[in-house]
Amino acid sequence: MAPATATVAKPAKESRPLPTPNSDFYEVYETLNAEELATVKRVRTFMETTVSPLVTKYWVDDAFPFELLPAVKELGIGGIGMQGYGCAGGSLAQLGFVLMEMARIDPSFATFMGVHDGLAMGSIYIDGSEEQKQKWLPPMASFEKIGCFGLTEPLVGSGVSGGMMTTAKRAGDTWILNGEKRWIGNAPWCDVSIVWARDVADDQVKGFIVENKTTPGFSVEKIEHKIALKIVQNGHITLKDVRLPEANRLQGGNSFRDTAKVLKMTRYAVAWMATGCAMGAYEAALKYAQERMQFNRPIGSFQLIQDLLAKMIANITASQCLIVRQAQLHAEGKLTDAHAALAKAFCTAKCRETVAWARELLGGNGIVADYKVARFFADCEALYSYEGTYQMQNLIVGKAVTGLSAFV
Numbered sequence: 001m002a003p004a005t006a007t008v009a010k011p012a013k014e015s016r017p018l019p020t021p022n023s024d025f026y027e028v029y030e031t032l033n034a035e036e037l038a039t040v041k042r043v044r045t046f047m048e049t050t051v052s053p054l055v056t057k058y059w060v061d062d063a064f065p066f067e068l069l070p071a072v073k074e075l076g077i078g079g080i081g082m083q084g085y086g087c088a089g090g091s092l093a094q095l096g097f098v099l100m101e102m103a104r105i106d107p108s109f110a111t112f113m114g115v116h117d118g119l120a121m122g123s124i125y126i127d128g129s130e131e132q133k134q135k136w137l138p139p140m141a142s143f144e145k146i147g148c149f150g151l152t153e154p155l156v157g158s159g160v161s162g163g164m165m166t167t168a169k170r171a172g173d174t175w176i177l178n179g180e181k182r183w184i185g186n187a188p189w190c191d192v193s194i195v196w197a198r199d200v201a202d203d204q205v206k207g208f209i210v211e212n213k214t215t216p217g218f219s220v221e222k223i224e225h226k227i228a229l230k231i232v233q234n235g236h237i238t239l240k241d242v243r244l245p246e247a248n249r250l251q252g253g254n255s256f257r258d259t260a261k262v263l264k265m266t267r268y269a270v271a272w273m274a275t276g277c278a279m280g281a282y283e284a285a286l287k288y289a290q291e292r293m294q295f296n297r298p299i300g301s302f303q304l305i306q307d308l309l310a311k312m313i314a315n316i317t318a319s320q321c322l323i324v325r326q327a328q329l330h331a332e333g334k335l336t337d338a339h340a341a342l343a344k345a346f347c348t349a350k351c352r353e354t355v356a357w358a359r360e361l362l363g364g365n366g367i368v369a370d371y372k373v374a375r376f377f378a379d380c381e382a383l384y385s386y387e388g389t390y391q392m393q394n395l396i397v398g399k400a401v402t403g404l405s406a407f408v
C-alpha cells in the first residue's frame with residue numbers, strides 16, 4: 001500500500017526523486033477486498049496523522065494518551081473480527097492488517113488494542129455464555145468499558161497453565177478469589193479484568209469477569225520503569241478475598257484448554273503486530289538512509305547500508321507472507337495452536353533482527369527516541385516475550401512436529 005504521506009528526498013548528485021519508503025514489497029495489501037482495504041486505510045491515516053505526532057512524548061513520559069480514546073471510538077474497529085454484540089465484524093485478515101498498521105506507527109497502541117480487544121473481549125467472545133456476551137461485549141466494542149486480561153503471576157509466567165497459584169473457591173453462588181497477577185496491560189486504569197484462577201475443588205483453571213473499580217479486595221499497582229511499550233500501563237493486581245457471583249464466571253472456560261483458545265487468537269495477532277513494528281522501523285531507517293549524508297553521499301548509496309535494508313525488507317516480506325497465509329488457514333477453519341505459535345515466534349524473532357539493523361543504520365541517532373527507531377527497537381523486546389516467550393512457542397511447534405511433548 002502506498003504511504004499516505006509522501007516524503008521525497010533528493011541526494012546531492014541525483015535529479016530523479018527517490019522512492020518513498022514502502023514496506024509492502026510483495027503487495028500483500030492487495031489480498032484485501034475493497035471494504036477491508038478502506039478500513040485499513042482509515043486506520044493508517046489515523047495512526048499517521050493523529051497518533052504519530054504525539055507518540056514519542058507519551059512514550060518518553062511513560063503515559064497513556066487518553067486524549068486519543070474518543071477518536072479511537074470513531075474508527076469503528078471495536079471487536080473487529082468478531083460477529084454480533086455491537087462488534088465491528090469482518091475477517092481475521094482485516095483484524096491482522098489493522099493491528100499491523102497500528103504497530104507500524106506505535107507497537108504500544110497496537111498492544112493496548114490487542115489486550116482490550118483480543119484478550120479481554122476475546123475471552124468473553126470465546127469462553128462466555130450468550131448472556132455474558134450480550135452484557136459485556138457491546139460496551140467494550142464501543143470502548144465505553146476497557147478491558148484487561150490477568151493470566152501471568154509474579155512467581156509463574158511460562159508455567160502458568162500447570163502452576164497457577166491464584167485460587168478460586170466456590171461458596172454457594174459466590175466465588176472467592178485470592179492471589180496476584182503481574183504484567184497486566186491496561187490494568188491500572190481499565191474497567192473490566194478477565195482474571196484466571198485455579199478452582200480449588202477440581203484444580204482446573206477458570207476465568208472470571210471482575211469490575212476493577214467497584215469490586216472490594218481488588219487492587220492494582222502500576223509497574224514502573226519499563227523500557228518497552230512504555231505507553232501501555234501494566235499493572236500488578238492483588239486479589240484479597242474478592243467475591244464474585246457465579247454469573248461472573250466465564251461459563252465456557254472450564255480448564256486451561258479454554259484459556260488456550262484465547263491465546264491462540266492473540267498469538268495470531270502478535271505476529272501481525274511484530275511485522276508492523278518491523279515495518280515502522282524499516283521505513284524510518286530507509287528514509288534516514290536516503291537523507292543522511294556522509295562522505296558527500298547519502299548513506300543509502302553505500303553497499304553495506306543497502307545490504308542492511310535488503311535484509312530488513314526480506315524479513316518483513318517473509319513475515320507478511322506467513323501471516324497472510326495464517327489468516328487464510330483461520331478462514332479455512334484450519335488454524336492450529338502450533339500454526340499461531342510458529343507465526344508468533346518467527347515474526348517476533350525476525351522483528352527483533354530487523355529493528356536492530358534499523359537502529360544500527362541510524363548510528364548514534366538510533367538510540368534517540370525522537371528518531372522513532374529506538375522506540376521500535378525497545379518495544380520489540382516486549383513483543384518477543386509476552387503472549388508466551390519464543391521458547392514456549394517453539395515448544396508448542398516442537399510438540400506438533402515430533403508428536404512428543406517437551407513441556408516439563
Ligand SMILES: Cc1cc2nc3c(=O)[nH]c(=O)nc-3n(C[C@H](O)[C@H](O)[C@H](O)COP(=O)(O)OP(=O)(O)OC[C@H]3O[C@@H](n4cnc5c(N)ncnc54)[C@H](O)[C@@H]3O)c2cc1C
Pocket residue numbers: 115148149150151152156157158159182183184185228229234382385386387388389390391392407408
Ligand atoms: C510488556 C508486557 C506486557 C504483558 N502483558 C500481559 C497481560 O496483559 N496479561 C498477562 O497475563 N500477562 C502479560 N505479560 C506477561 C507475559 O506473558 C510473560 O512475561 C511471559 O509469558 C513470560 O513469563 P515470565 O516473564 O514470568 O518469564 P519466565 O516464565 O520466568 O521465563 C524466563 C525465561 O525462561 C524461559 N523458560 C521458562 N520455562 C522454560 C522451559 N520450560 N524451557 C525453556 N525455556 C524456558 C523463558 O522462555 C524466558 O526466556 C506481559 C509481559 C510484558 C513484558
